[in-house]
Amino acid sequence: MEGVCEENQRISSFVHHVHIPDPDKELHEKLKQMTTGTGMKGNGKNSFKHEQNMSDCNNTEMKSIQPENKDKKDESEEDFIVKSMSENYSGILKDLGEDTNRQGLLRTPERAAKAMLFFTKGYKENIHDALNNAIFDEDHDEMVIVKDIEMFSLCEHHLVPFIGKVSIGYLPNKRILGLKIYSRRLQVQERLTKQIAVAITEAIQPAGVGVVIEATHMCMVMRGVQKLNSKTVTSTMLGVFREDPKTRxxxxxxIRSTL
Structure with a gap:
């Protein structure tokens, strides 16, 4: 019994020491700089390097708080989290009045825990990982558009999915890129739209960026207004996309046309 208690304390200690900062505060400061003109200058190398360094610091911090596990050295950090989350999911099912020992639910808490970790694995990713060296020098200064990129994420208000498409446009400063980030976290659509625009700006310092997301929210479809065809559209414009009506x-x- 004592061993079980110690194990639970180690799990609880690890989980509660992993702190995820408020994403809106940092995003607000970055957008403030970019919309006043200070964030759209340069070649993008310094801010991108800064993001890498911050990521390295975060990774170091994560390693320093990883609990010692001398009895089970083969268990990874994820095993600890899955076990803790499985117990929580089991409690939720019991609160709903379900029998967690029936055949269909025997492994549901574990499966749900692993699924949630996959849906939110973006917390362990950063701009450097997401770009995957997909920045290329190119003598091209016309608008680049990637439209209808399929995405899914989890609404942080109800922990249910929202699904949709992202369209991105930017005026490259002789640099082009491929990018996929941020949706695999607990999100709101407005923040996700801004984060994508900020990430592109920090990575390649283009003359301008435009991002539009059109999504269906299950929290609106399955509850709330309960309208199957309701969609939410959000946009973020930076640089010349914000300043020049013709470019916007x-x-x-x-992105509206069927090319």
């Missing part, structure tokens, strides 16, 4: 309209026109 060209971008919006192109």
């Amino acid at each position: 309209e060209e971008f919006l026109s192109l």
